[in-house]
Amino acid sequence: MQIRNKVKLHDLNFELYLKEEEIVSYIDKVANQINKDFKDKIPLLIPVLNGAFMFAADLMKRITIDCEISFTKLSSYSGTSTTGTVKTLIGMGNDIEGRDIIIIEDIVDTGKTLEKLYTETRKFNPKSIRIATLLYKPEAYHHKIPLDYVGKEISNKFIVGYGLDYDGLGRNLPNIYVLSENK
Secondary structure, eight states: OOOOSEEEETTEEEEEEEOHHHHHHHHHHHHHHHHHHTTTOOOEEEEEETTTHHHHHHHHHHOOSOOEEOOEEEEEEETTEEEEEEEEEEOOOSOOTTOEEEEEEEEESSOHHHHHHHHHHHTTOOSEEEEEEEEEOTTTOOOOOOOSEEEEEOOSOOEEBTTBOBTTBSTTOSSEEEEOSOO
16 A cells, blocks of 8 residues: 555645554554553553544554453544643443553643543542553643553654544544644
């Protein structure tokens, strides 16, 4: 399959940032750590929709221990920037009291969405909460919640692809693209 070096979504241009093969290596890294840390446990994975669906699916294929999955949906973005407000669109349906929980994020930037989900999850008295993210923007992160499994640290730039979108477009791209500085 031909890799597209540039894509246009709505009114913005994006350039290739991470190829699919690189993304897979970061997923393998996270999965190997989870397999090791939860060897004799059955964690509940909670991916944050919509962005984390591709990462969660590929991560689950590589997790060799027993595990369960339940989805939640929160939103804090409009266009290319965060709104500063996190809305819960779908809540968790599982009983998580006494469970080992792994929250799965596609990307952690400011941490506002993660903070809301982490705080809400703690109210249900889980045994433990761990955070797994494919991508992490340390320059943008403003919270103290530890990230237990990080695929790759990236710079504080707007990206799309592999589940990440710009106003609904780009989630289906197998590679990740960064907003072009050349308009």
